[in-house]
Amino acid sequence: MSYADLTFTQWNDQPDGVARRTAQGIADRHGLTPVGLKDTVYAGRSHRVALFDRNGMRFALVPGGRPTLGYGAARFEPVPEQVASYAESASEYGLPPLREYVDAMTSPVRMAEVPAMLIAVEAFNPCQVPRSGASREVPYDAAMAGLARIGLRTTTADEWEWACGAGATTLFRWGDDNANDGYPVDYQTGPHRQRNLWGLAIGQDPYMHEVTTERTIVCGGDGGGATCGGSGFFLGWLTLATAYRDEGFGQWFASEDGYADEILTRPVISLS
Template structure:
């Protein structure tokens, strides 16, 4: 069996010795260096993580298998605080009502998907870091080798090409969502509610690594590219937080299945591709 077929349940059920051997085999097949394997907990859930080094960048094992993704309004029960925050935001900003309809508009639909196991960067990187070394210091290189402002297809192709040169690829939207939620079917990767205040500064829930050991969906400003040029995940570019839209609209952009419908167009049209992060994926053969 290829290690690309390693499921979360199979990975979790391995003994410690078998997990270490499996991780070592994955390191050999991907040309990475295994740095650690061990238990890890997040938001009341426990699991096992494996970390790898690839040219100085840290990657974590994200097992695959069949997973439930998207926001399911039929199972969601908002707490009193979230309902109150939504009511206030709806009054101030004329949001679609009721709450379940609004959430359906701003999240991906519920679905079952099958995904391969893969190594995923623990932290996202700026797209500019994917420029070839001989272009990095050339202020005019973007006009020749980089994306043209307002050209979504060319800009996204430039980003994909930068990853491909490194033997990497971006996550698909499904892969990003699964990597963020790590099997959780709640609105956020930690549950269905959110803390007091705003998602900025020292907030343990969003600043701690998730169950797969990833720092992901931890900053509403850092929406990440995916393999789909029209889908960015993990934030809204800071629009709600910077705009003072209040707790509900600032937190909801960190929901695992959140999709900002106009963000990709804004990024491409504004020539911000190089400043927007992407989370590299190293396929497991």
């Protein structure tokens, strides 16, 4: 069998004994150490998490399927605090109506084919992987080469969204609301700091943005621009939306002028 065909429903419907054998089969086929299975609940949804170790790097099983990705702001029902926060930002920066802005800053609604895969629990800076000889690679190319040297790759944009939201249809993976008296970095606890449904630490800090296989698509943050610039609490939280897309930031980050102390990726082990 191909473990890449394993769907969310198939995985969660397996009896515990079968699930353990499935996890062991994945580990054996890919030279991994199974860490264990555990049941988790996130934002009112439950899931069985399978964890694996690869040379000290922890991976979680992310089942596949044909999910709907992206976000359509027509279904967004902001609470009064979100409306008020955005109104202040819109007045200061000349922004369009709230739903129009959310639509512009999130990826379009679409269907995607996503295989089951193993995804790193924590983001990773592959530029730290040793390499021999001098290199003139730009940071993005160096990061991708670093992953390749250890037999990994980063996520596609679709895979990142699926990994982050785990099929949630809300603006954020935990719902549509956000704290209204601070930015994400002001809170060390809360739904954004918790491991998500798959068991991943992802989309927790807007400063910790992650690159994808598409050079200009950056996910999970905006480099801290909205927070550092004091753009308003709702705009600061919006950068953690599952489908968040800042095209301008992505294009700058991918350009010769783009700068980063580190480039974070979400390593993937493709299943066979």
